[in-house]
Amino acid sequence: MTRRRNLGARVRRWTLWTVVAVLLTAVGLAGAVVLGNSYDLREERITLRAGGRDLDAVLATPEHGEGPFGLVVFVHGDGPVDATHDGFYRPLWETFARAGYASLSWSKPGVGGSAGDWLDQSMDDRAAETADAVAWARTRPGIDAGRIGLWGASQAGWVLPKAAARTPGVRFVIAVSPAVNWLRQGRWNTLAELRDRGAPPEEAAAALARREAGLRVLRARGTYAQYRAAVPDDGAMTAARWRFVSRNWTSDATGDLRALAARRVPVLLVLAGHDLNVDVRETEAVYRRELPPATLRVAHYPEAAHGLTHPWVDRDELRTLATALLAPRSLFAPGFLPDQRTYVAEFASRRT
Known part of the structure; x- marks a missing residue:
């Protein structure tokens, strides 16, 4: 009986310490998540x-001071993106804040609290x-109206040159992994x-062949039903x-880049070496052809994927999730965040 009671006591102690260890681990992980996702903003x-x-929006400002701050206006890529891009933007906001800039971003129409679609x-x-x-933003207290720039990625490549060319006073444009021609x-x-x-x-x-069948329907201004008849196995293409696509498939940034060149707006073109979405060689060639050398700067990140993240971000979901929770700044390619800052x-002392 004594041995049995001792064994029971040991089991209870082991169970207790196991629970304690699990709780401490959970608390430690929770603390690490909180610490990793705390920003100076x-x-x-x-x-x-x-x-x-x-539109539901976020204005992120430096943690200290009342400004006037410069401002980076964020322009999303494709998809139903919310104002923070599921938190992906916050390391960038912090980076810009450390250079004395606020950031403005909004949820796309129909996303979160934003009206429309x-x-x-x-x-x-x-x-x-x-x-x-x-x-x-120019009417907002605490924002320096002479230091407002645009930042955008991917599909924003068809928005940034157009918006900057039409909006007087845009001080700079940062184009991350932009394409030039929708079809190409x-x-x-x-x-x-x-x-x-492979x-x-x-x-x-x-x-x-499927792609060409779909393009024939687009060129003929066909309906969604006609598209599905031509490409019956494309279940990802919804009516919406x-x-x-019908509104935008002819998009080409070349003309807007020429208009932007006339305004001589400084442009930072950011390109990734492992981009599977955009032909970065074509993009660089067109930007260099259309923009004055004095206004264009090109930054290459050979190890980065399309979103200027490490290539494994697109390939290992578990590792990506763990990094996003514990060290979200580490999602980006080395050097990208400091170079943005x-x-x-x-432009800190340049006002117009």
Whole structure:
């Protein structure tokens, strides 16, 4: 009986210490998550009137001081993106805050508390929305109206040059992984992803055939039903997405880049070495051809993926999740965040 009682006591002690260890681990992880996602920022939820609708927005300002701060206006890429991009933007906001800049970002129409539907927008609509945001910011106390720039990634490549060319006083543009031509970008992306996973030639040929079938419907201004009849296996193309594509498939940034060149707005073009979405060689060639050398700076990150993240971000979901929770700043390619800060700091004393 004594041995049995001793064994029971040991089991109870082991169980107790196991529970304690689990709790301490949980508390430690929770603390690490809180610490990793704490930023030197003040965030203000606001309602931004832009594009004829009310948009749920965030104005992030440096933690200390009353300004006037410069401002970086964020322009999203594709998809239903909220104001923080699920927290992805916060390391950038902090980076800009350390250079004395606020950041303004809003949830796309139909996302969160924003009215409307982003799938009903053209690139012209998005540019007008961005111009309205800049106009609003110029009236905001604590914002330096002479130091407002635009930052955008991916699909924003069709919005940034258009908005900056039409909006007087934009001081700079940061274009991250932008494409130039909608159709060429789509074709390149299709083939790049197939190459990346080692797809056989016949699969690539079939993908291009489906793509051409869809383009024939677009060129004929066809309906969604006609598209599904032509490409029956594309279940990802919804009716709403078809409307969006129908509005935007002719997008090409070349003309807007020429208009931007006439304004001589400084541009930082940021390109990733492992970009499967955008043909960075074409993008760089067009930007260098259309923009004056004195206004264009090109930054290459050879190890980065499309979002200027480490390539493994797109390949290992568990590792990505753990990094996003514990060390979100580490999602970005080495040097990217410091280089962003250095670039905007160059405009700290320039006012128009």
